[in-house]
Amino acid sequence: MKRLLAALLATGFFSGAGWAQEGGVWLQVEALPTLNRAENRARAYAGRFDAVSGYALGSGWYGIALGPYDPAEAQRLLGELKAAGAVPGDAFVADGAQYRSRFWPVGARGDAPGRAPVVAETATAPATPLPEGAGPGATSPEAPAPAPRVETLAEARASERDLDQAAREEVQVALRWAGVYDAGIDGAFGTGTRAAMAAWQRQNDHEETGVLTSTQRAALINAYDAVLDGLDLAVVTDDQAGIEIVMPTALVARGEAQPPLVRYDASGEEAVRVLLISQPGDARRLAGLYEILQTLELVPPEGARGLDTNRFVIEGADDSRVTHVEAALIDGAIKGFALVWPANDDSRRARVLSEMTASFKALPGVLERGKVPADEAQAIDLVSGLQIRTPLRERAGVFVDARGIVATTTEAVSGCGDVAIDGQLGATLMMQDAASGLALLRPATPLAPRGVATFQTGVPRIDDKIAVAGFPYGGALSVAATTFGRLADIRGLGGEEDLKRLDLNAQPGDAGGPVLDMGGAVLGLLLPGDRQSGRVLPSGVALALESEVVLTALEAAGVEAKRTEARIEETVQAVARRAGEMTALVSCWE
Structure with a gap:
């Protein structure tokens, strides 16, 4: 870029959601549905801009913003950045009313910017040169960075009160993943959640208050999301199957479509597979498919399973793999998916399965036998090209x-x-x-x-x-x-x-x-x-x-x-x- 944007971020503790300060606005450049993806994008923006912040938006979404800026300046910067292709075309000026807990920079204090004054350099002003060898965020010897101040218990409680339902549930999910919480995911921070927070603080050498500070919450969620690094979780839309779902695209690639399955086979050394289930059907055909899928070699016979009139779930595990299969009747079609994951990798498998289940969406269209040409690989001991367990x-x-x-x-x-x-x-x-x-x-x-x-x-x-x-x-x-x-x-x-x-x-x-x-x-x-x-x-x-x-x-x-x-x-x-x-x-x- 021809110009370097520089803006000074507020350094005090922030208070309250719905925090548009006097005259201050932000350029919201992206919104993403998972914290892990949002952090990756925020990191990319931070390599080009100084004034990058990330905030939870509620309902499981996370926003990346530049600023704060003077409103008039923000409009001018937005136009220049869009013209230069530096930000997406749907970036916009936001007053920040929707911003909640802050996740970027990692370890940032507070839930949302508050009453700190807006100070911004224009895009036309040259940036102050950094000392040789210094990078973004570096400080000079004459001006050492102040030690971060730890939130008081009252401040931690205040920031916690501003969490929305989705953010509170996410904390409980992360505590469960950390092995300190085994109760329900309801967003209610009762005695069980408080005990889990205290246990997590004890394990991580923090004072045991039973109330996580903003920084501690960010560290917990960061650790929770870190298991997804390198998987390239992304939404995949398969028009032939009529299914939209998040997949670990770094590990699987689309293979053959043979009714009732579309195969996404392992693309590397990790034995991961995804199957999309799609066929016309009713309760009788659903029950038949439930029986057939249990005969596949990639579905181990040991594990919980169940069938009702409009849905089934199959779990199977052995020494080499763990398989989860689920399907349901949706508008006259049977739609579902299977995830096959290597054994002894429960952390990543559970996270990926959670993302897949939450993102699954049935679209118009269904995989029909008459519309897919037969091939020479057909055999009585194969189902959709997959070996039946014998x-x-x-x-x-x-x-x-x-x-x-x-x-x-x-x-x-x-x-x-x-x-x-x-x-x-x-x-x-x-x-x-x-x-x-x-x-x-x-x-x-x-x-x-x-x-x-x-x-x-x-x-x-x-x-x-x-x-x-x-x-x-x-x-x-x-x-x-x-x-x-x-x-x-x-x-x-x-x-x-x-x-x-x-x-x-x-x-x-x-x-x-x-x-x-x-x-x-x-x-x-x-x-x-x-x-x-x-x-x-x-x-x-x-x-x-x-x-x-x-x-x-x-x-x-x-x-x-x-x-x-x-x-x-x-x-x-x-x-x-x-x-x-x-x-x-x-x-x-x-």
Whole structure:
């Protein structure tokens, strides 16, 4: 710039909001919605101007102002600065009535300028040269800067009274972040807030008064906002998703849009991701999306979650990441977002999530499947290009009563952190017997199976046609597949009375499923192919655990099972339908 603006700032204590002093006005050059961004901009202005101040404006906004100036001079300076491009085109002359607590310069005293006289140099007057090596704010040896005066308790109380509701709540939020406050954010400075203020003062070597001075409040808020440095939080408007939201733009960049998600993937080394959720919908589709999103690998299964008629929230955490997902029904559309953040970085994650939640705005427009072209990356185990979380293994079981208790094999549940029955996690192990290979599962909440096993207690004939129901393709099919074969022997390969040998091509996902006669009665449970002392059975040979062994275990567990000795012949279609109704998908998860 061709000229240096210089103005002397008031140095006394300031009093009262609504403080336009006699004849004094300011040039308000910017207003920003977060303290961190406002401080960064104030710092930039301070590199060019001497008379830079920052004040809270209320409602969560912060203003940057130059001055104070004589009103006539202020109008002339504003015109020159705009013409030179030194300030934004929407800068204006302000009387200061809206200015509240002061945040810049850092550590400045008081809440708002008061009755100090206005002294300003014009833009045309050359600045007084500074000594060599001195910068803005430097003092000469002949005139050392006076030591800052500490506010008295009465002055601290007076400045505190002028805080608006938003500023008071911000203090409580910052105290909570500092670890000294755990009560509600209500802006009421009661005994809990006072105790927290005293604790913060004690931790920072200040006198414990329970009332923060202006300087102490600024230091607290500065520390609170410092965790956001380097994240470049900025409002992002995604017209395709119809969403406006603050994002850490230094860490993520826009990726692909595949309904119902727009992906903002990590742009650097930090494993941060943002997903925007956008699709047409109603309460039914909202509930479906709630279930689908929980299957994604980037949403750990451990964490709080909840769904009501028009909104859901999902929290998930593991050793590597913390994920927050939320969405709501808004004007016939489902809109929301997900934030995926590295574990063990709670301070920054909590601040970013707070900014994102507060700034989220649904705009017109929605991500619709028909309007986004398909690509070659589609797969059944992907949702919007994101990998679905998959179980360690998937096996079959058979429903043995109307409550949904399932008989399966010990191999199906071995080494599992969690077990699901037909997708419902939290199944408990009622019993398991390593010798026979049998396990019984109780669902987390009672299920209502479409069919329940009836066990055949009569002796079958060798070479009878039989059927096995299971999940050879894992959970890719929602209903069990049925494979037909024949009963090769009513004993095992070594003559075991509790086994039956089958002539059947079974797959690993069939293990634990029911072996049925052609009347739909259960002859036993299919065992894994390596049941015989770890030896793999030849192709076309399978073993089944005798139904009497299963019935004995059910009786010991207090489960009353259905029995029959009738020998009837049904069609292949009827047996397959009956088998599908009684067969459960058993999933083993880490």
